[in-house]
Structure formats: structure tokens, C-alpha cells
Amino acid sequence: MSLLGEIERNPPAVEDRGVLRFITAGSVDDGKSTLIGRLLHDTRAIFEDQLAAVARASSKRGQDALDLSLLTDGLEAEREQGITIDVAYRYFATPRRKFIIADTPGHEQYTRNMVTGASTADAAVILVDARKGVLPQTRRHTYIAHLLGVRHIVVAVNKMDLVGSDEATFECIRRDFLAFASALGIVDLRCIPISALRGDFVVERGELMRWYRGPTLLAALEEIDVADEADALPLRFPVQLAVRPGAGTDFRGYSGRIESGAVFRGAEVLALPSGRRTVVKDIVCLESSLPVAVAGDSVTLTLADDIDISRGDLLAEPTLPPRAAKSIEARLCWLSAQPLDARALPVARFVLKHTTRSVRAKLVSLNSRVDVDTLERHTKPTSLAMNDIAHVALALAQPLFVDSYELNRATGSFILIDEASNQTVAAGMIDG
Amino acid sequence: MSAVLESARAGRTALPLRSHLDWLESEAIFILREVAGECANPVLFFSGGKDSIVLLRLAEKAFRPAKFPFPLMHIDTGHNFPEVIAFRDARAVELRERLIVRSVEDSMRRGTVKLRRSDESRNAAQSVTLLEAIAEFGFDAAIGGARRDEEKARAKERVFSFRDEFGQWDPKNQRPELWNLYNTRVAKGEHMRVFPISNWTELDVWQYIERERLAVPSIYYAHRRPVVRRNGLLVPVTEITPPREGEKLEELSVRFRTVGDISCTCPVESDAATAAEVIAETALTTVTERGATRMDDQTSEASMERRKKEGYF
Numbered sequence: 001m002s003l004l005g006e007i008e009r010n011p012p013a014v015e016d017r018g019v020l021r022f023i024t025a026g027s028v029d030d031g032k033s034t035l036i037g038r039l040l041h042d043t044r045a046i047f048e049d050q051l052a053a054v055a056r057a058s059s060k061r062g063q064d065a066l067d068l069s070l071l072t073d074g075l076e077a078e079r080e081q082g083i084t085i086d087v088a089y090r091y092f093a094t095p096r097r098k099f100i101i102a103d104t105p106g107h108e109q110y111t112r113n114m115v116t117g118a119s120t121a122d123a124a125v126i127l128v129d130a131r132k133g134v135l136p137q138t139r140r141h142t143y144i145a146h147l148l149g150v151r152h153i154v155v156a157v158n159k160m161d162l163v164g165s166d167e168a169t170f171e172c173i174r175r176d177f178l179a180f181a182s183a184l185g186i187v188d189l190r191c192i193p194i195s196a197l198r199g200d201f202v203v204e205r206g207e208l209m210r211w212y213r214g215p216t217l218l219a220a221l222e223e224i225d226v227a228d229e230a231d232a233l234p235l236r237f238p239v240q241l242a243v244r245p246g247a248g249t250d251f252r253g254y255s256g257r258i259e260s261g262a263v264f265r266g267a268e269v270l271a272l273p274s275g276r277r278t279v280v281k282d283i284v285c286l287e288s289s290l291p292v293a294v295a296g297d298s299v300t301l302t303l304a305d306d307i308d309i310s311r312g313d314l315l316a317e318p319t320l321p322p323r324a325a326k327s328i329e330a331r332l333c334w335l336s337a338q339p340l341d342a343r344a345l346p347v348a349r350f351v352l353k354h355t356t357r358s359v360r361a362k363l364v365s366l367n368s369r370v371d372v373d374t375l376e377r378h379t380k381p382t383s384l385a386m387n388d389i390a391h392v393a394l395a396l397a398q399p400l401f402v403d404s405y406e407l408n409r410a411t412g413s414f415i416l417i418d419e420a421s422n423q424t425v426a427a428g429m430i431d432g
Numbered sequence: 433m434s435a436v437l438e439s440a441r442a443g444r445t446a447l448p449l450r451s452h453l454d455w456l457e458s459e460a461i462f463i464l465r466e467v468a469g470e471c472a473n474p475v476l477f478f479s480g481g482k483d484s485i486v487l488l489r490l491a492e493k494a495f496r497p498a499k500f501p502f503p504l505m506h507i508d509t510g511h512n513f514p515e516v517i518a519f520r521d522a523r524a525v526e527l528r529e530r531l532i533v534r535s536v537e538d539s540m541r542r543g544t545v546k547l548r549r550s551d552e553s554r555n556a557a558q559s560v561t562l563l564e565a566i567a568e569f570g571f572d573a574a575i576g577g578a579r580r581d582e583e584k585a586r587a588k589e590r591v592f593s594f595r596d597e598f599g600q601w602d603p604k605n606q607r608p609e610l611w612n613l614y615n616t617r618v619a620k621g622e623h624m625r626v627f628p629i630s631n632w633t634e635l636d637v638w639q640y641i642e643r644e645r646l647a648v649p650s651i652y653y654a655h656r657r658p659v660v661r662r663n664g665l666l667v668p669v670t671e672i673t674p675p676r677e678g679e680k681l682e683e684l685s686v687r688f689r690t691v692g693d694i695s696c697t698c699p700v701e702s703d704a705a706t707a708a709e710v711i712a713e714t715a716l717t718t719v720t721e722r723g724a725t726r727m728d729d730q731t732s733e734a735s736m737e738r739r740k741k742e743g744y745f
Contacts, residue, residue, distance in 0.1 A: 016451040018451060086603070088584075088587045089580045089587055089588075090587065091580070091581050091631070098452035098636070112608060115608075116609060119611045240465040241468055243497070245498040251497050255465055255495075256465070257461075257462045285493055286492060286496055296455065298459075351617070353613050354613075356469065413611045415610055415613045415615060417617060422618065422619065423615075424610075427608070
């Protein structure tokens with residue numbers, strides 16, 4: 001919570017770069033909770049009473065030192081087991097940016113939590129223990145982050161103090177990681193040597209690694225530029241609500257969030273599924289009328305023509321429309337503890353939620369399962385268990401308007417809901 | 433790319449970047465509209481407190497010029513600060529939205545709430561009245577102003593948080609929540625709690641109050657009030673919370689950071705008379721909102737989690 005304090009010390013206007021969401025991933029003993037504790041502590045997002053509670057809990061467990069990991073392990077069950085079992089969200093801010101951390105567990109059974117955290121993340125901080133180097137779990141976490149479309153990867157090589165702050169050790173890990181990452185097609189990757197325990201190169205530069213000239217972890221996170229990624233794509237505006245207040249007004253508008261691209265007054269848009277073209281008359285938000293709105297903005301549009309549009313419809317860029325699909329191929333992460341037997345596919349009933357539209361769906365085939373450690377594909381799996389990632393084919397009761405997940409996260413993603421239990425059983429990413 | 437986008441892009445350069453408040457606001461509006469689009473019979477908890485005041489502003493931005501697609505509801509413990517109740521009623525009238533009030537005292541008369549002592553905090557008893565009200569109206573979604581930064585158990589709660597037919601939260605069996613694809617499906621008798629400002633912090637809330645020039649009950653700002661010091665907290669002296677024997681009455685300049693049930697809500701010393709001054713204090717404060725103000729959260733490390741499992745907000 002240092003926002004105002006910093007501004008007062010540093011009066012020239014500080015640019016507010018909005019929000020950066022990132023996930024942290026690492027193996028069990030990589031020091032992830034300590035790193036998060038360090039980030040929160042050194043940006044002054046931890047309060048005295050929280051520290052006091054951590055001190056009480058630490059001593060109750062017979063620990064002398066303050067265990068910063070207790071700050072982030074929220075639920076009773078986790079405190080009993082000493083591991084993080086679910087995604088927790090943490091917040092801190094600097095004068096330049098607000099940060100949302102999705103703290104995802106490193107335990108190998110919990111791929112689904114990492115998938116969940118990564119689905120909304122702009123960046124991933126992958127922890128590597130400097131003594132151990134790149135492990136199978138490191139590769140798995142990096143693969144999942146990449147699969148979920150996380151474009152910016154920061155590798156924090158932790159516990160540098162335990163390897164004598166040795167530059168050669170760091171270089172070796174960095175080369176290992178780069179080789180693996182470039183094979184995956186990761187473009188933005190940065191490695192930073194840190195000591196979460198001592199704080200070196202987390203928020204402060206520290207004394208340990210004078211040979212390292214790059215930014216601290218926090219500075220690297222502050223610099224990541226996410227503003228243009230979704231704006232640069234063609235317009236996708238899934239309609240959430242048609243607004244017709246009635247009674248004494250002829251106002252008719254369509255509310256939603258611009259998921260990609262931009263709209264402005266006078267812009268031509270294509271309404272789907274009707275296929276009608278019309279023109280944006282105005283962009284309104286409460287009393288104000290906006291000349292232009294871009295990806296991420298929640299707005300209400302009024303249109304020049306009175307055409308039938310309702311929740312679940314999509315307004316799109318007419319020259320680059322999405323693809324209409326009644327069958328799709330996708331990568332699916334199975335989230336349910338209940339495994340899916342391939343023989344049960346003909347009778348399994350799902351609701352597929354895509355943007356603001358839900359349709360009935362059937363899984364037609366399980367084409368292959370991906371081994372997330374070796375990245376090998378095993379064809380025609382007989383079942384899917386929790387944490388499995390598979391290539392599948394689906395048939396839809398009504399057409400959806402889709403893009404490939406790689407191109408557009410919002411129109412390329414979906415969840416599968418079991419119609420009987422109402423549970424969310426899988427997350428899907430549509431292939432190109 | 434098309435001329436459409438190029439001209440939009442040219443327009444874009446004149447626009448400021450989206451600030452963190454713009455980002456949070458847009459996300460919250462999206463969530464409120466998802467409730468309206470997917471839930472048959474939602475309700476929004478409005479207590480007159482600052483977080484629910486922010487919710488109402490977000491609802492205006494999400495739904496105007498139409499009416500809200502839900503009524504407002506307050507679960508009244510009967511132990512309220514009069515300024516807050518007056519504000520609550522005035523705001524509902526001003527917005528021309530329907531306000532439902534259900535009271536813990538009615539549950540006590542019905543016998544569904546039994547307190548061990550008459551001066552016991554009624555905060556936990558709210559869960560009973562709340563679940564009774566949800567059943568009475570058949571609400572399938574209840575929108576609340578809880579934030580994940582408030583408390584450790586809340587940090588793991590979903591934006592759309594499922595409650596079973598007993599109103600219980602099962603933290604170990606939460607629905608995975610991916611992208612912005614919320615699974616809103618419930619069976620009869622079950623419901624969703626929805627938290628549009630999950631990702632906001634106390635500082636964000638005050639910055640938004642300042643930016644949007646939102647009115648809040650006067651006790652959020654510095655005023656003089658008789659208090660006693662108890663267990664490191666300042667306890668307001670009222671009819672419901674008289675001083676205990678041997679406690680020294682002091683009159684201090686204080687403000688409230690939260691305005692819950694009188695019997696468990698404490699003010700902090702402050703001279704902040706405006707939102708900007710509260711922001712400056714909030715940025716420098718060293719104690720959490722609940723730590724400084726709530727007697728009921730300190731009873732054990734897991735007290736919030738237990739209450740939430742039982743149906744609390």
C-alpha cells in the first residue's frame with residue numbers, strides 16, 4: 001500500500017499503467033510463498049496485524065523464524081497440511097501499477113489450479129531453485145503458462161545466496177531455460193537471479209549479485225506492456241444485455257465489454273448470428289458519450305439500425321469476422337475429480353459456455369492426450385483424469401462464432417459444465 | 433488491418449491509458465451484467481457501507497438508463513449507527529430502487545436466532561436472517577461487496593461463489609473459475625454469492641469514492657466521539673456498548689474504516705475529513721481494515737472461514 005507515500009515523495013505525475021495480473025509457479029520447495037511474502041513485504045502491502053498473526057502461527061508450529069509463506073496459505077485445510085491447495089489472489093501496488101497475483105500451487109497434482117490462474121494472467125513468474133536448475137515441473141509450468149496464452153514469462157532463479165551468487169550457475173540455468181522456451185515458441189522471456197529470502201533483486205537490488213545488470217523482478221513486472229495486445233485484434237463485442245428501459249424512452253442499447261479491438265462512433269459492425277451490418281451511433285456509459293472505446297472497456301452501444309440483437313450475440317469487425325462453427329477442435333484441460341471415460345462420451349451431456357453464449361455440446365472424440373512433462377502425444381486415450389490435457393473434437397447444438405485461442409483469448413476459450421451436476425468439468429482452448 | 437481499426441487507433445493516441453481504477457470498474461460492471469444476464473432472481477446487499485456504496489455506483493454504470501435488474505437488501509442487526517441507516521434509506525430513494533430490509537430481531541422473535549447474552553454481537557447471527565431472507569424471496573444470486581484483500585479465507589473465494597441448499601460455502605470444493613466465463617448454474621434452493629469488487633483493495637475503494645465523488649455516511653470521516661480503549665482497539669461508547677467498570681472514557685477525533693454492527697465495530701483515531709485525506713491515511717496505515725476495527729475476526733485465526741462456511745457474507 002505504498003501508492004500515496006511514493007507519490008508524495010516523488011511529486012511529478014506518475015503514469016498509472018493500470019493492472020498487471022500474473023501467476024507464480026514453482027515446485028514445492030522453490031520458495032514461492034517466500035517470494036510472494038517478500039514482494040508484499042517490500043512493497044509495504046503487509047500490515048502489522050498480519051505480520052503479528054504470522055508470528056503467532058509460526059511460533060504455534062514451533063518455528064523460530066517468521067514463516068512468510070503463512071501469509072498466503074489461506075484456508076484451514078492448507079494450514080494443517082502445510083501446502084497450498086487452491087488459487088489465492090494477492091494484491092499490491094506501486095506508483096506505476098496495481099498487481100494481482102494468482103498464487104497457484106506447485107504441487108504436481110494441481111495442474112488444474114495453475115490452468116485456472118493462468119487463464120487470466122498477463123505474465124507468469126516461474127521459480128527455479130538455483131541449486132536444482134530446470135526440473136520436469138518447471139517445464140510443465142512453463143508449458144501450461146504458454147498453452148494458456150500467457151505472453152510474458154519471467155524466470156526467477158531463486159536461492160542464489162545458496163550457490164554463492166555464482167554467475168555461471170545462473171547462466172547455465174538461463175541457457176537451459178531458453179532452449180526449452182524457444183522450442184515452445186515463447187517470445188518474451190526474461191531470467192532474473194534473486195534471493196527471495198534476503199530480498200535481492202526482488203524489489204531492491206541488494207548486494208549479492210553485482211554482476212547482474214538487468215532489472216529487479218518488480219521493475220521487470222512494472223515494464224511489461226500489455227496495453228496493445230487486445231486492442232490490435234479485430235473487434236469482438238459479445239453482447240451481455242440488450243437495454244430497453246421502456247416507459248417514456250425509446251433508448252435501445254447493447255451492453256457488454258469490448259474483448260478485443262476498438263469501436264468508435266460511425267464504425268461499421270457485423271452483428272452475429274444475424275449477419276446484418278450496421279453502424280455504431282454512440283458509445284455510452286452513464287451520462288457520458290465516448291468517441292471511442294477499446295478492448296477492456298465495459299460500455300453500452302447504440303446502433304443506427306433497429307435490428308434484433310440479444311444476449312449471446314456478437315458484434316464483430318465486418319472485414320475480419322470470426323468463424324462460425326458447429327464443430328470445433330480444442331485442447332481441453334480436464335478439471336473434474338470425476339474422470340471421463342471415453343466409452344461414456346455418447347451419453348455425456350455438457351453445456352459449453354463461450355463468451356456470453358451457452359450451448360449444448362457433445363464430446364465427439366478424445367484424439368490425443370498430451371504428456372505435460374515430455375510434451376509427447378498419446379493417441380486415442382481411453383479416459384481423461386483430473387489435470388489431463390487432451391486434443392478433442394466437440395459437436396455443438398448451435399453454431400458459435402469463434403477464433404483460435406492463440407489469436408484471441410476471449411473468443412477462443414470456453415468451459416464445459418456437466419449438465420447433471422452443474423460442475424465446471426473442463427476448460428477448453430479452440431484450435432485454429 | 434481495416435480502416436476502421438486504423439482510425440480507432442489514431443483516436444486512441446489521444447486517450448489516456450486505462451488506469452487501475454478504470455480496469456477494476458470495467459471488470460466489476462462486466463460481472464454485474466453477467467448476473468443480470470444469467471440469474472433469474474438476483475439481489476444486491478446494500479448496508480450503507482462504503483463497499484456497497486461503490487457497488488451501487490457500479491450498478492448505475494452497468495444498467496442505466498434502465499432500472500437495476502435486482503432489488504437492494506439489508507440484513508439489519510438492529511445495532512446500527514443511525515447515520516448509516518439514514519444514509520441507506522436516502523440513497524435507495526435517490527436511486528428510485530426498491531430496498532428490502534430484513535432484521536435479526538425478527539429472527540430472534542421467531543426463535544431462529546438465540547443469543548446467549550443480550551449484549552452478544554449479532555454479527556454472526558446475520559447469517560441466519562440472511563439465509564431466511566434468501567429463502568423467503570427465492571433469490572438465486574446475492575451480490576455483495578466483499579473483497580479478497582479483507583481476509584485470508586476471502587482471498588481464495590470465487591467471484592461467483594456457490595452456496596448449497598443450506599447456504600454453506602465449501603472452500604475445498606469450489607468451482608474452478610477460468611477467464612471471465614462464470615458458471616452461474618444452480619439447482620432450486622441453491623444460490624450464488626457474487627463479488628464484483630473481489631479484486632479491489634481498501635485503497636482502491638477510497639480512490640474510487642474520491643474519483644466518482646460518492647457520498648458516504650458522515651462517520652467515515654473524522655468526528656469527535658466518546659470511546660474507551662479495550663484490547664488495543666478503540667471501542668465506541670453507545671447505549672448498546674457502555675463502558676465496562678474501570679474503563680476510562682475519552683473523547684477522540686475518530687473515523688470508521690468499516691461500519692458494521694455497533695457491538696463489534698471500532699473506529700480509528702483520525703483527522704481525515706475528506707476522501708483525499710482518508711486515501712492519504714490508508715496509503716500509510718500499518719494495520720488491516722478488519723484488524724483495526726473488528727472484534728469478531730480476532731477470536732481465532734480461522735474465524736472468518738468458519739462463519740463463511742455457515743453462510744456469512
